[in-house]
Amino acid sequence: MVKYVFGLYWRTVLYTLLLSFVLTPVWYFLNSENMVVVRKSLIYLVYGIVILLPVSKGRGILYLLNGRKLSLGDMSWIRYRKVIGFLYLIFSIVTYMVYLYLPIYLWVNLVVFGGIFMLWFLPAIVAVLLLSRDS
Secondary structure, eight states: OHHHHHHHHHHHHHHHHHHHHHHHHHHHTOOSHHHHHHHHHHHHHHHHHHHHSOTTTTTOTTTTTTGGGGOOOHHHHHHHHHHHHHHHHHHHHHHHHHHHHSOHHHHHHIIIIIHHIIIIIHHHHHHHHHHHHHO
16 A cells, blocks of 8 residues: 555655646746735646546546556546545635735745645545545
């Protein structure tokens, strides 16, 4: 199970890093005062939408990162894709709502620590929960 969890984990982290690299020129032009804050929500929104795209027989874009070597079933890929995608979408909405209705220092803490959690810990937690359900 560790092989599968680590396989899903590194594919998710690599996907977010590659998408960040591709979108960096776009974010450069969004430099107004309001867009600096909204940009973080847009980043997670784009991550979630791209992960939810049903490419490769519904298995998602993470499968395209050499996923056939992991030998997981189609339903495991589909569930992982949906859970991670919807969590990124929810996080983008929460980030924007915190910016609108709460003090700015709470938004900064959410963006810093929530971003670390979403990128480094959440993929492993979701993989463990979904794969332990399968076995």
